[in-house]
Amino acid sequence: MEIGIIGTGNMARGIGTLALDAGHDVTFYGTKRENAQQLAGELSGSAKAAAVGDPLEGDVVVLAVWYPVTREVVERYGDALDEKVVVDISNPVNTETFERIVPDAGSGAEEVAAAAPGARVVKAFNTTFAGTVAAGEVSGQPLDVLLAADDEEAKQTVASVAEDGGLRAVDAGPLERARELEAAGYLHMVVQEGLGTGYGSALRIVA
């Protein structure tokens, strides 16, 4: 599968490593082309580099940027996102106070869907931390990747990226469930100080 990842930060590295190790083709889009080149050069597999604004490669686009930037990126690409599987991984927070933001649309993912009506939006990877995604496991247990989307085929496509990397995909339902996923992602962030694992923990459903 050909996957475009917008961003060259922590989550771009984590999801990029996961996808490359599973044999997918990945293109990183950096605000500066050289950031993407550097990241692509550090990772093994078929990684390419591009600049934000370049045409999008592949059918899956991961928005590995902070919540306020997702809107900017979606507006920038406009109808170039039509028919693409667009993965929103954000946990909307005020970057100064770190308080949670609840977007008017109900969730960041629903906001993306409203701004890009032709895109097939999937909420995923917001409850997993960057370092654990690259490792694929915590304490010997595969990560759970919770997914929400209205487009079942798009959701299955993203689930297969997680599963190809040895993670467990857990279907959380329609895109409206992104509200609960964003709340869960925020909860996972705020317990970090007490846990002391340095963003090395995982949310997992056991049965």
Ligand SMILES: NC(=O)c1ccc[n+]([C@@H]2O[C@H](COP(=O)([O-])OP(=O)(O)OC[C@H]3O[C@@H](n4cnc5c(N)ncnc54)[C@H](OP(=O)(O)O)[C@@H]3O)[C@@H](O)[C@H]2O)c1
């Ligand atoms: N970190 C985690 O463990 C984690 C876990 C779950 C979810 N998330 C979510 O994942 C998202 C990314 O988090 P992160 O930790 O990977 O952040 P990060 O390391 O700060 O990376 C953010 C990326 O966004 C890029 N960027 C900034 N402005 C941009 C613009 N206008 N257009 C395109 N790209 C732009 C940055 O590029 P420059 O460096 O060039 O500015 C950087 O590559 C956030 O929404 C976060 O809530 C993070």
